[in-house]
Amino acid sequence: MSAGHVSVRGLLAGYGEQTILDLDELDVHPGEFLSVLGPSGCGKTTLLNVIAGFVQPSAGQVVVDGRDVTDTPPYRRNLGLVFQNYALFPHLTVAQNVAYGLKTRKVPKAEQTPRIDEVLNLVGLADYAGRRPGQLSGGQQQRVALARALAYEPSVLLLDEPLSNLDAKLRHQMQTELRQLQRRVGTTMIFVTHDQSEALTMSDRVALLNGGHIEQLGTPQEIYRAPRTTFVADFLGAGNLLPVTIIDAATVRLGDVDLPIATGRPAGSQATVVLRREHLRPLTSPGSPAAPRAVVIFRAFSGSSWQLQVQLLTPDDQPTGPIISIELPDAGATQTPPAEGTQVWLAWDPQAAVVIDA
Amino acid sequence: MTVSAHTRRRLTSLVPLLPGGLFLLGLFIVPLISTFVLSLRPTDPFYDPLPGFSTQQYVTVFTSNYYLQALIYTARMALIVTAICAVLAFPVAWLLIHARSRAVRTLIMLIVVSPLLTSVVVRSFGWRILLSAEGPINSILQTIGLTGAPLNLLSGKLTVIVVVTHVLLPFAVVTLSTSLSKIDPALLRASSSLGASPARTFATVVLPLAIPGLISGAVLVFSLSMGIYVTPLLVGGANQPLAGLRVYDQALRVFNKPGAAALSFTLFAISLTAIALLNAISRRWERRIHGQG
Amino acid sequence: MARARTTRRQRPLGTGWGVRTAATVVLIFLALPLVVLIGSSFNASSLVRFPPQGWSLRWYASVLSSHDWVVSINLSIVVALMVVPTVVILGTLAAYGLFRGKQRGFLTAAFMSPLVVPEVMVGLGLLTYLQPTGLINSVAGLWLAHSLVTLPFVIRTVSTSVQGLDPSLERAAQSLGAGPFRVFTSVILPQLRPGIIAGGVFAAVLSLGEVAVSMFVSGPNTTTVPLRIMSAVQFELDPSAAAVSTLLMLVSMVVMIVISRWVDLSRAF
Numbered sequence: 001m002s003a004g005h006v007s008v009r010g011l012l013a014g015y016g017e018q019t020i021l022d023l024d025e026l027d028v029h030p031g032e033f034l035s036v037l038g039p040s041g042c043g044k045t046t047l048l049n050v051i052a053g054f055v056q057p058s059a060g061q062v063v064v065d066g067r068d069v070t071d072t073p074p075y076r077r078n079l080g081l082v083f084q085n086y087a088l089f090p091h092l093t094v095a096q097n098v099a100y101g102l103k104t105r106k107v108p109k110a111e112q113t114p115r116i117d118e119v120l121n122l123v124g125l126a127d128y129a130g131r132r133p134g135q136l137s138g139g140q141q142q143r144v145a146l147a148r149a150l151a152y153e154p155s156v157l158l159l160d161e162p163l164s165n166l167d168a169k170l171r172h173q174m175q176t177e178l179r180q181l182q183r184r185v186g187t188t189m190i191f192v193t194h195d196q197s198e199a200l201t202m203s204d205r206v207a208l209l210n211g212g213h214i215e216q217l218g219t220p221q222e223i224y225r226a227p228r229t230t231f232v233a234d235f236l237g238a239g240n241l242l243p244v245t246i247i248d249a250a251t252v253r254l255g256d257v258d259l260p261i262a263t264g265r266p267a268g269s270q271a272t273v274v275l276r277r278e279h280l281r282p283l284t285s286p287g288s289p290a291a292p293r294a295v296v297i298f299r300a301f302s303g304s305s306w307q308l309q310v311q312l313l314t315p316d317d318q319p320t321g322p323i324i325s326i327e328l329p330d331a332g333a334t335q336t337p338p339a340e341g342t343q344v345w346l347a348w349d350p351q352a353a354v355v356i357d358a
Numbered sequence: 359m360t361v362s363a364h365t366r367r368r369l370t371s372l373v374p375l376l377p378g379g380l381f382l383l384g385l386f387i388v389p390l391i392s393t394f395v396l397s398l399r400p401t402d403p404f405y406d407p408l409p410g411f412s413t414q415q416y417v418t419v420f421t422s423n424y425y426l427q428a429l430i431y432t433a434r435m436a437l438i439v440t441a442i443c444a445v446l447a448f449p450v451a452w453l454l455i456h457a458r459s460r461a462v463r464t465l466i467m468l469i470v471v472s473p474l475l476t477s478v479v480v481r482s483f484g485w486r487i488l489l490s491a492e493g494p495i496n497s498i499l500q501t502i503g504l505t506g507a508p509l510n511l512l513s514g515k516l517t518v519i520v521v522v523t524h525v526l527l528p529f530a531v532v533t534l535s536t537s538l539s540k541i542d543p544a545l546l547r548a549s550s551s552l553g554a555s556p557a558r559t560f561a562t563v564v565l566p567l568a569i570p571g572l573i574s575g576a577v578l579v580f581s582l583s584m585g586i587y588v589t590p591l592l593v594g595g596a597n598q599p600l601a602g603l604r605v606y607d608q609a610l611r612v613f614n615k616p617g618a619a620a621l622s623f624t625l626f627a628i629s630l631t632a633i634a635l636l637n638a639i640s641r642r643w644e645r646r647i648h649g650q651g
Numbered sequence: 652m653a654r655a656r657t658t659r660r661q662r663p664l665g666t667g668w669g670v671r672t673a674a675t676v677v678l679i680f681l682a683l684p685l686v687v688l689i690g691s692s693f694n695a696s697s698l699v700r701f702p703p704q705g706w707s708l709r710w711y712a713s714v715l716s717s718h719d720w721v722v723s724i725n726l727s728i729v730v731a732l733m734v735v736p737t738v739v740i741l742g743t744l745a746a747y748g749l750f751r752g753k754q755r756g757f758l759t760a761a762f763m764s765p766l767v768v769p770e771v772m773v774g775l776g777l778l779t780y781l782q783p784t785g786l787i788n789s790v791a792g793l794w795l796a797h798s799l800v801t802l803p804f805v806i807r808t809v810s811t812s813v814q815g816l817d818p819s820l821e822r823a824a825q826s827l828g829a830g831p832f833r834v835f836t837s838v839i840l841p842q843l844r845p846g847i848i849a850g851g852v853f854a855a856v857l858s859l860g861e862v863a864v865s866m867f868v869s870g871p872n873t874t875t876v877p878l879r880i881m882s883a884v885q886f887e888l889d890p891s892a893a894a895v896s897t898l899l900m901l902v903s904m905v906v907m908i909v910i911s912r913w914v915d916l917s918r919a920f
Contacts, residue, residue, distance in 0.1 A: 484684025585769025
């Protein structure tokens with residue numbers, strides 16, 4: 001099996017006058033699990049289709065393992081593809097579906113059978129070889145689709161939102177299984193999804209797409225903790241994106257309220273400060289002297305955590321300042337967060353605040 | 359006795375069917391039955407029906423060369439036409455579904471469907487002009503030098519097959535395209551991603567899934583071919599050994615209605631047998647596809 | 652950032668040149684006789700020939716001023732105008748009864764049965780049955796025959812609309828106090844309108860071109876346009892029949908373009 005290195009250069013793709021994809025470069029490392037993440041219409045499915053060969057770019061190149069495949073038709077690119085609706089051949093059994101890619105490669109019958117058994121075992125469906133897709137559940141069909149794409153050991157596997165049609169619980173389970181499988185087999189996987197928590201959970205790196213461009217590419221920790229643009233900060237996690245004006249080296253102004261945040265930027269400039277919900281704490285007594293005061297206006301219990309909204313007090317003590325969201329992990333029945341109407345002081349780890357361009 | 363609400367509701371829901379049902383009963387079912395009865399009447403030498411019942415007409419159908427030969431010839435023609443239509447319909451039906459440009463799809467629709475809305479007389483007329491001794495086909499053949507004198511293209515097995523195919527092809531295209539449109543395009547991409555060339559994808563994915571649509575088109579074309587008569591009458595003449603023509607001939611020229619009735623029921627029976635057979639095959643195939651195999 | 656832009660066409664799967672060539676050949680085959688017919692209707696000489704020897708509209712003028720042709724045209728139009736309301740009413744009611752709610756397999760097949768029976772047999776049946784009633788060689792006879800033949804098509808066209816009926820609209824009307832009749836006329840019929848119009852227009856066109864069954868129920872006084880074309884083709888030699896045929900084709904094509912906006916024609920068969 002070859003390395004599984006995919007590189008894309010100068011890609012322009014669209015329909016008619018509309019440009020959907022405009023990518024300068026993307027390199028997928030051999031053996032990595034890369035998620036391509038983004039809102040609908042951002043071009044992620046188009047990118048997958050270009051790499052697979054179903055969409056011809058109007059400019060640019062796709063190179064797989066050193067081979068320029070831009071002009072190669074899809075059935076000669078030797079990639080694996082898993083579709084959102086699985087696309088299992090309804091008139092063939094599970095085993096025949098899995099054998100399909102082996103047949104097209106003229107693998108002798110004697111070698112096909114052990115390979116089919118092996119890959120069905122890998123996805124845990126060894127006993128289902130004789131069934132037809134119509135007799136399988138969604139999760140099982142998903143695994144057959146995976147087995148079918150892996151049977152001929154492609155160096156790269158492309159997955160187009162394969163878990164979207166599964167219910168939440170099954171989805172979480174499949175996320176783990178898929179990741180473990182990938183580590184075992186070592187195939188490069190390019191995984192398209194619109195679900196940011198899914199992308200963060202499963203990937204070695206995440207490419208966040210917006211309007212056909214790569215907004216940011218990095219490891220899950222990098223793009224979550226150090227978003228470079230407001231789009232990235234907003235898309236990942238549920239943060240508070242605060243449009244502020246820099247007052248001095250240690251203070252910014254949000255609306256009427258001053259917050260003790262050091263930005264290292266010139267006074268008078270604008271910026272966006274990202275304070276994630278899980279990094280804020282509402283204290284019932286003042287911590288530091290500059291801690292901003294707020295009133296709890298909303299509090300709800302959501303099982304593993306509490307969701308709060310606090311409204312900052314203006315300099316003249318009116319509870320009409322900006323509203324900040326806080327999420328607190330639940331610490332048991334004896335430790336409930338401050339109730340609605342309580343005055344609190346906000347605290348956070350100064351390292352957690354991220355400053356990005358406005 | 360009180361009628362339960364459930365029964366009342368069911369009966370009320372049948373009310374809209376009454377007008378149409380009575381209409382069909384009176385103009386279709388009853389005439390059909392009386393025609394069948396007519397086919398069981400013996401006739402005198404002037405072909406007038408006599409009272410009583412007899413199998414005379416059916417015996418004649420199966421023993422007289424005039425009828426039997428026509429039935430065999432017609433059945434054979436119908437089979438050939440059905441097979442040709444099945445093959446020719448494919449590329450057109452495929453493009454109708456998958457062509458990217460809307461203009462192309464509309465154009466195909468126009469060319470395929472307008473013949474269906476145009477009288478069969480008009481279409482047959484066009485063939486007559488095309489195949490006549492002074493027509494363009496003959497002119498081309500003579501210009502190329504394939505023949506010296508104009509050929510009589512308006513008669514013969516080949517002509518009948520070509521013209522009947524032309525008349526019935528639109529039916530095959532329309533039924534096939536409905537079936538093709540139901541094939542999930544993701545299956546085609548999956549097949550391609552797994553390494554299958556377009557030809558292989560066609561043979562292993564498209565064709566098996568298109569069989570039900572193909573068969574329903576075949577049913578339509580076959581049964582229409584068995585009874586076709588106006589077209590052959592205009593292109594080839596009334597003397598061709600086609601069952602439909604012979605029914606027309608016996609009914610409207612010779613005034614042998616019992617004989618015509620018997621022949622028409624026989625040809626109907628042949629059609630029904632073929633339809634039942636094809637439908638059974640189609641059902642078995644569908645069961646295979648949808649998982650009970 | 653400026654980049655060299657090479658336009659490469661996108662190819663959906665399976666529309667390679669092979670398929671396109673094959674389809675084009677078949678489509679030419681389908682269109683050929685009609686093109687030939689249209690062309691020969693413009694022949695300046697009085698021979699039915701293609702390519703035409705000289706171009707002229709004289710045959711169109713001749714047809715429209717010929718007594719025989721005008722009588723036939725009037726007859727065909729009158730019959731069509733009688734057929735349309737008949738089959739629209741019968742067919743809409745039948746489609747509603749058959750396709751609303753539970754699908755009745757046997758009854759649906761029964762209503763579609765005229766399509767399964769060969770046209771010769773339908774014609775023969777009508778001939779046998781109507782002869783003693785004197786309806787042969789009458790306008791009424793043609794009306795009944797055409798209605799019979801076109802009814803299944805109307806049922807099929809309307810049935811598509813019936814299957815698309817929104818039950819919540821009916822329930823809303825009932826909750827507002829409308830009785831069954833009012834619900835039918837004010838809520839259901841408007842939703843069925845596209846299918847009904849398409850079906851009616853379809854029936855009109857089929858009636859204008861009907862010939863296989865008409866041969867059995869018509870007579871010397873009831874020569875519809877297609878019947879006259881038939882005898883003209885067999886016995887006369889001038890292009891008037893070609894001109895009438897072209898007009899008939901034109902009507903069909905215009906109709907097809909118009910109703911294809913409302914109804915998916917592939918479902919009508």
